[in-house]
Amino acid sequence: MEKIQIDIAIVGAGGAGLRAAIALAESDPNLRIALLSKVYPMRSHTCAAEGGAAGVIKGDDSLDLHFSDTVGGGDWLCDQDAVEYFINEAPKELTQLEHWGCPWSREPDGSVAVRPFGGMKIKRTWFAADKSGFHILHTLFQTSLQYPSIRRFDEFYTTDLLVEDGRCQGCTAIEMSTGLMYQFQAKSVIVCTGGAGRIFSFTTNGAIKTGDGMALAFRAGVALKDMEFVQYHPTGLPGTGILLTEGCRGEGGILVNKHGYRYLQDYGMGPEPPLGEPVLKTMELGPRDRLCQAFWHEQRKGNTVSTQWGDCVHLDLRHLGEKKINERLPFVRDLSISYVGKDPVHDLIPIRPVVHYMMGGIHTDINAATTMPGLYAAGECACVSINGANRLGSNSLTELLVFGKRAALNAIEYISSGGKDVDDAAVTKLANEAQGRITTLFQKSNGTETISGLRKEMTDTMEQGAGIYRTEESLKETCNKLNELRSRFSAVELNDKSNVFNTDLFSALELGAMLDVAETVAVGALERKESRGSHQRLDHTQRDDNNYLKHTVAYHDKTDPPRIDYLDVVITKSKPGVRDYSGDKK
Amino acid sequence: MSERQVEVEILRYDPETDQAPKLQSYSVPCQEEWVVLDAITYIKDHIDTTVSFRWSCHMAVCGSCGMMVNGEPALSCKSFLRDYPDKIRIEPLAHFPIVRDLVVQLDDFMEKLNRVKPYIIPKEKKSVSDGQHKQSPAQLKAFKQYTLCINCTLCYAACPQYGLVPDFIGPAAMALAHRYNLDSRDGGREQRQEVVATDEGVWECSFVGACSEVCPKQVDPAGAIQQMKIASTVDWYKEHLMPWSKP
Amino acid sequence: MSGKAYIREMPKTTWWLSHSRYRRYVAREVTCIPIGIYTAVLIWGLMRLSQGAAAWEGFIEALNSPLSILFHLVAFVFAVVHTISWFNVTPSAMRVQIGEDFAPGAVIIGAHYTGWVVVSLIVLFMAGV
Known part of the structure; x- marks a missing residue:
């Protein structure tokens, strides 16, 4: 097995991984950096983010407002020290991206423009038309090319973290084009592998978002935190689950039910403002969790439109006019015409809530450090936690910048404090064991289960039992099912026996990761007997601050369901209150 | 939703076993609104799990799923079956070396x-x-x-x-x-x-x-x-x- | 990386037959051949002119042959096709930004046609037509 000795390995080359890599290379050109990813960096799912990134920049805005929008939006499950750090760093990071060439949309005077997003008191979302994530990712990737010390390992699938003496000392990864396993000996590892939306059947997430990094850390003994909080996005295209950005509503789009009625006013987000005059933090500019819950109720009331793809409501952008749509939402127009045959300039667009983002992830502190020395995490795969029970739209793109950099700087500090040498013999032994597990999977015969079959059963049970609204019964069923699937997974046999780009093998590894991650979502949700943010229980409809103003932490167990524990939420200046999205008119 | 049987030919190549690429044909029951990529993932999930290809976002922005579709370079996630006849030939992107099946060397x-x-x-x-x-x-x-x-x-x-x-x-x-x-x-x-x-x-x-x-x-x-x-x-x-x- | 990636060689001489797009391209390129020959004829004429009246008249005589007229007709048609095909692609090669927006393609193409007409008129005027 080839051995690659570096100082810091980054697993995942999306927004967070690239930001971390650049921060490392800038800090010390002599650092040996390995940037591993199972896809080429520009394929990472950061590219699919559309609406924009939040950061206080305009004179009428303030850090306090960004703080309260974030903490209230997160239903007070955010760690407020982390939020404070985050909002302070946000404008710097977005400006840094501006210097690196990100084509932010501009005001006539040449300054960066901002747009409103849901749950914001003041508009503060920097955007690059409706391809903000795409431009952020490509700007970071292209910027990273000027640093020769960033050694990229594109299309390397990371299989295990190498943990010796309680410290993370590297990882093993398979070069996908050859099937060869490599051992990366590193003094520190930063995990930036994104979310796990693929554990659900209807998601905006790309095929690669299978929670690999979450599972890596989880299996290595690090907790996954607040996994039960899964964000649905209110405006996904039916059928494909393709995202239509919240920017649609930020620019003034409205949601109507089958009667053409703006139903959000019936769910505590009214009163309805006149068309074309959106009021911030009300109605369509309410938070994502509330909007999705409103859809669920409309569906039960029979107010949704039935389409060939199932029940929908309508997103109406027609009053924005062709010019504005072309300028601000060109991608939305393109996607809508192509995938549902509706031109937003002339037609109503059918939409429905769709799984979008994991608030939970690898448990890290404010330094992006996990509880395991040497192991850091940033981006969607991590939970710092600034997103609490429901992420404020446009905080995630900023988060991957702020905490990608933070992870990098802290990893440098960690390795420079001495005594972090890799134990070659011990780590090589671990790597060989990891190789052995892959070989076993590879050579197994007489399997009775298929990857696609198990995957379908997993996504179905997640959708049915752990969706927008949950009950004890539905969650128990899902937990049992997942436990069963996890044991059936050992009966999977690969049909593909080639060493070259064996996607059968990688699908199997991804499925294994997803099953582990899915179980933390379901078990966490079952144990949280309250309703908060995106976690809504029909049998426990109220928020319960006495018992559940706490982070859920889930620990891995090889055979049994994850063990659940709780951690206190860091509250500095905002005591839990009422989330009010009815505007100033009471 | 209406279903349509489409014959999908895929250029297969595994350097470990093949001297040269060869076409392999699959009959795929397709939904009317599917894109070419959906037909290929159907093959992968239900007919032949050994077919290798790249894909992710399914919304024409990650750039992974470029292929030759009936001789024309296209993103398979934005190539709608409704625009193609009942027989489709899929090959890896032209001018690039083939690593495996539809995966090319970049x-x-x-x-x-x-x-x-x-x-x-x-x-x-x-x-x-x-x-x-x-x-x-x-x-x-x-x-x-x-x-x-x-x-x-x-x-x-x-x-x-x-x-x-x-x-x-x-x-x-x-x-x-x-x-x-x-x-x-x-x-x-x-x-x-x-x-x-x-x-x-x-x-x-x-x-x-x-x-x-x-x-x-x-x-x-x-x-x-x-x-x-x-x-x-x-x-x-x-x-x-x-x-x-x-x- | 894996050393056994399969390379599909492009046929060096017949590649352009494989796609209508390539055939169109080759056709566009081929139209320049008669234009090139026409230019050679023109230079030959200039040379004859420098050699005195008799030489020049011989040249004019030669131009009057049916074969020569046919060639000039063909060259003219090809020149027109060549010109139009190039004018059509000028908007992407020569973007003109006025304020925030780019001048519409039709304007840029139109400007080329206008220039063409103007130059032709000047030439005709100088020729005394």
Whole structure:
């Protein structure tokens, strides 16, 4: 097995991984950096983010407002020290991206423009038309090319973290084009592998978002935190689950039910403002969790439109006019015409809530450090936690910048404090064991289960039992099912026996990761007997601050369901209150 | 929803067992609204799990799933079955070496992308604390189109020049060089000219225009290359006819 | 990386037959051949002119042959096709930004046609037509 000795390995080359890599290379050109990813960096799912990134920049805005929008939006499950750090760093990071060439949309005077997003008191979302994530990712990737010390390992699938003496000392990864396993000996590892939306059947997430990094850390003994909080996005295209950005509503789009009625006013987000005059933090500019819950109720009331793809409501952008749509939402127009045959300039667009983002992830502190020395995490795969029970739209793109950099700087500090040498013999032994597990999977015969079959059963049970609204019964069923699937997974046999780009093998590894991650979502949700943010229980409809103003932490167990524990939420200046999205008119 | 039986032929190649690629045919029950990628994932999930291909976003922005669909480079996630006959031939992107099945080797493209220095080489040093650059909407629009490249490499598969002369830097990489040259924040054109205004660069392009025709994001790399040719020509005349004009 | 990637060689001489797009391109390129020959004829004429009246008249005589007229007709048609095909691609090669927006393609193409007409008129005027 080839051995690659570096100082810091980054697993995942999306927004967070690239930001971390650049921060490392800038800090010390002599650092040996390995940037591993199972896809080429520009394929990472950061590219699919559309609406924009939040950061206080305009004179009428303030850090306090960004703080309260974030903490209230997160239903007070955010760690407020982390939020404070985050909002302070946000404008710097977005400006840094501006210097690196990100084509932010501009005001006539040449300054960066901002747009409103849901749950914001003041508009503060920097955007690059409706391809903000795409431009952020490509700007970071292209910027990273000027640093020769960033050694990229594109299309390397990371299989295990190498943990010796309680410290993370590297990882093993398979070069996908050859099937060869490599051992990366590193003094520190930063995990930036994104979310796990693929554990659900209807998601905006790309095929690669299978929670690999979450599972890596989880299996290595690090907790996954607040996994039960899964964000649905209110405006996904039916059928494909393709995202239509919240920017649609930020620019003034409205949601109507089958009667053409703006139903959000019936769910505590009214009163309805006149068309074309959106009021911030009300109605369509309410938070994502509330909007999705409103859809669920409309569906039960029979107010949704039935389409060939199932029940929908309508997103109406027609009053924005062709010019504005072309300028601000060109991608939305393109996607809508192509995938549902509706031109937003002339037609109503059918939409429905769709799984979008994991608030939970690898448990890290404010330094992006996990509880395991040497192991850091940033981006969607991590939970710092600034997103609490429901992420404020446009905080995630900023988060991957702020905490990608933070992870990098802290990893440098960690390795420079001495005594972090890799134990070659011990780590090589671990790597060989990891190789052995892959070989076993590879050579197994007489399997009775298929990857696609198990995957379908997993996504179905997640959708049915752990969706927008949950009950004890539905969650128990899902937990049992997942436990069963996890044991059936050992009966999977690969049909593909080639060493070259064996996607059968990688699908199997991804499925294994997803099953582990899915179980933390379901078990966490079952144990949280309250309703908060995106976690809504029909049998426990109220928020319960006495018992559940706490982070859920889930620990891995090889055979049994994850063990659940709780951690206190860091509250500095905002005591839990009422989330009010009815505007100033009471 | 109506179902339709489509015969999907896929060019298969596994270097461990095959001397050369060969077509393999699958009969796939397709939904009317499916894209070509859906048919291929159906094959992978239900008929033959050994088919290898790349895909992720399913919304034409990650650039993974470029393939030759009936001889034409296309993103399979945005190629609707309704636009194709009942028999579809899928091959890996032309002009690239085949790693396995529909997976092609991108090393050459990645190297070329790197070579054109596709990042801001600042006109003047500015730190984050100095705040943002002013850039008018007009200045943004001057290069915006060329920022839209998703690196799907369909243009390389369409460009006969790249097929014939593999040293050609090619459409996408040069469009990106042009994008940074046109950015009001950038001062790196001269450095990029060393790579771009060469025989392997703009002068290898004979303006077939295929790259722009197949580009799924309307980047128009052919236009970018012609603009760079004109600018390089102007440079040459300035240098030879008006040597005093050189700064 | 894996050393056994399969390389599909492009046929060096017949590649352009494989796709209508390439055939169109080759056709566009081929139209320049008669234009090139026409230019050679023109230069030959200039040479004859410099050699005195008799030589020049011989040249004019030669131009009057049916074969020559046919060639000039063909060259003219090809020149027109060549010109139109190039004018059509000028908007992407020569972008003109006025304020925020780019001048529409039709304007840029139109400007080329206008220039063509103007130059032709000047030539005709100088020729005394």
